Amino acid sequence: MARPRDFVEADVVRAARDQFWETGYAGTSVLDLTAATGLGKGSLYGAFGDKHQLYLRAFDDYCADAVEGVRKELLDGPGKAIDRLRAHVVGVTKSVIADRTHRGCMLAKTTAELGGRDPEAAQRARSTFAALEDLLTACVEEAQRDRDIDPRRDARELGGLLLATLRGIESLGQAGVDRKTLLRTAEAALASLPRPRRGRSSAG
Numbered sequence: 172m173a174r175p176r177d178f179v180e181a182d183v184v185r186a187a188r189d190q191f192w193e194t195g196y197a198g199t200s201v202l203d204l205t206a207a208t209g210l211g212k213g214s215l216y217g218a219f220g221d222k223h224q225l226y227l228r229a230f231d232d233y234c235a236d237a238v239e240g241v242r243k244e245l246l247d248g249p250g251k252a253i254d255r256l257r258a259h260v261v262g263v264t265k266s267v268i269a270d271r272t273h274r275g276c277m278l279a280k281t282t283a284e285l286g287g288r289d290p291e292a293a294q295r296a297r298s299t300f301a302a303l304e305d306l307l308t309a310c311v312e313e314a315q316r317d318r319d320i321d322p323r324r325d326a327r328e329l330g331g332l333l334l335a336t337l338r339g340i341e342s343l344g345q346a347g348v349d350r351k352t353l354l355r356t357a358e359a360a361l362a363s364l365p366r367p368r369r370g371r372s373s374a375g
Contacts, residue, residue, distance in 0.1 A: 180218065181232075183208045187219075188229035192277040195261065195284055196226055202209040227291055233277045234299040241303055245310040251311035256275045256333075257361055260311075263337050267344035279338065304334045309365075321365035329364060336360040 191199050191205040201212055201222060208215060219225040241259070248255045278299055285292040308330030315322040320329070339354055 172185075178210060178214075178218075183215075183218070184225075184228050188232050188277070191226055191229050191275065191278070192233065195280060197284065218335075222296060222336075223291075227295070227328065230277065230281055230292060230295055234295060237276075237278060238299060238302045238306070239339055241306050244315075245306050252310050253317065253364075256307075256314060256364075257309050260333065260337065260357050260361055261354075264340050264353050268339055268350045268353055270344065273347070276341050277343075279341055295372050300334065304330050307331075307333045314364075318367050321367045324365050333360060340361050360369055 175344060186208045187204055192204055201215075202325065204222070204225065205212055210218075215225065215266075219228060231299045244262070245252075245255055248258070278296060281292055282296045286296060287293075296308075304327075308326050311320055311326040311329045311333075312322040315326060336356065340356055343352060345357070
C-alpha cells in the first residue's frame, strides 16, 4: 500500500515558486529546492517529476495568480473603467518602484531566461501575456462604452500598447531607472489614450 503524502502540494509549489522567482531556473539547485520546500529529493521528484517539471508547475501557479489579480483590478474593482485602468497602470509602476531588491516579475524573468530555449516555458509566457492583453482590452472597451476613451480606436491596439508599456516599466525598474522617470512614463501612456472628440454645434 502506497504511503500517504505528509505535505500539502500547493504549499510545496508556492515554496518552490518563491525560490525559483528569487534565483531563476539555472540559479536554483536541487539542494535549494529541498531547503525551500522541506522535502527530500526523492519526495520532491516523486511528487513533481524533475526540476524542470517543478519549475513549470511553479510558473503556472505564478501566472494564474498574476492573471487573476489583474482581472480583479481591471474588471471587478469599483468605479469607472477608466479609473480602474489608471489605478492599475499607476499601481504596477509604484510596485516596481517599491521593489528595492529588484526581484522583479517572474513572468519577465522566465521570458528573459528561458523564452528562447524552453518551448514549454515560452508557451506559458505567451499565453499569460495574451490573457493580460485580453483583460486590458476588455477594460478599454468598457471605458469606450462610457465615452471616456474614443470608441473609434481599436481597443485591442490600445490594450497591447498598455501591456507593452507596463512590461517596459518593469524592465526599466529592474535596471534601476529612477522613480520620476517610471511615473512619468506611466502618466504619458495614460495621457496618450484617445479621448472622444466633442461634437461640433451646428451653425444657426
